Amino acid sequence: MVKAMSAVPLYKQIVNDLMEKIDGGVFKEGDKLPTETDLMDQYDVSRITVRAAIKELEDADMVERTRGKGTFVTMKRDTYAADDRESFTHSCMLSGKKPSTKVLQAGWVYPSLKDMRFLGVREDENILQTRRLRLVDGVPTVLETNSYAPSLSFLDHEDLSGSLLEVLESHGVSLGSNERTLQVCFANGYEAENLNVETGAALLLFVDKRCDSEGQPIFLSRQVYCTERLKFYL
Incomplete structure (x- = not known):
């Protein structure tokens, strides 16, 4: 549960909780996260707060949103070096x-x-x-x-x-x-x-x-x- 009186914003508390669950393997690569409505009920917060938390996780490449399907834990991708020898x-x-x-x-x-x-x-x-x-x-x-x-x-x-x-x-x-x-x-x-x-x-x-x-x-x-x-x- 989130703490309404905490100095940490509500959406940040949700980010921290979901991040711990992802890092701890509760949600694995490719797993679908609960819906916005389910997260609203789980944390007793507004839809705006839930969306802010999901956006933060998405910006950190920890989750991906697919239109019409939901939000999923990001699958690891192969990365390739790009040349940065010149400014x-x-x-x-x-x-x-x-x-x-x-x-x-x-x-x-x-x-x-x-x-x-x-x-x-x-x-x-x-x-x-x-x-x-x-x-x-x-x-x-x-x-x-x-x-x-x-x-x-x-x-x-x-x-x-x-x-x-x-x-x-x-x-x-x-x-x-x-x-x-x-x-x-x-x-x-x-x-x-x-x-x-x-x-x-x-x-x-x-x-x-x-x-x-x-x-x-x-x-x-x-x-x-x-x-x-x-x-x-x-």
């Missing part, structure tokens, strides 16, 4: 293009489930998050959302309208391994507005889990690329 800024310059960056948002937020699992932060611990629009020759091309580990809190006072990697290196942060995943996604309203594409347009999503040279997680990056404007090589 966005450097890649543009090598192609003779002019890169630029517009910082859309920068501030302190409560971490999502995905942030907590990678960065190792608590749900009540604020983290710095930025949203940046990357442009090529003035044309919106990439929408990037970064969540940073507490060790990078100094970025709150930095100019992030250029290369993030160069800023980190200037502070003595040595970059280490990066786990990158790649998949097709479809533009939501916010992405469509900023990338100047139609809602539902096919986009390419990169998710980077970057560590420092000592193997400590330093930031989680979600980058949505407009496929109409870029080609990739591996």
Whole structure:
């Protein structure tokens, strides 16, 4: 049961409970979760609260929703390395293009489930998050959302309208391994507005889990690329 008087939001309590059941094997890969109505009855909460919890789990790739069928525990998929040897800024310059960056948002937020699992932060611990629009020759091309580990809190006072990697290196942060995943996604309203594409347009999503040279997680990056404007090589 959830605790109405807890400082932790109701939907977060449901997320934590379902996550424990998934990690503990109560719900296995491919299993169908209870319906929204069943979860409302089980936790004695509103439909809005249940949907917020499911959305959080979906964003963390722990569940998948299938229209007309329900919500299922995500099946593990094979992943393939995508080349990340060049930064966005450097890649543009090598192609003779002019890169630029517009910082859309920068501030302190409560971490999502995905942030907590990678960065190792608590749900009540604020983290710095930025949203940046990357442009090529003035044309919106990439929408990037970064969540940073507490060790990078100094970025709150930095100019992030250029290369993030160069800023980190200037502070003595040595970059280490990066786990990158790649998949097709479809533009939501916010992405469509900023990338100047139609809602539902096919986009390419990169998710980077970057560590420092000592193997400590330093930031989680979600980058949505407009496929109409870029080609990739591996």
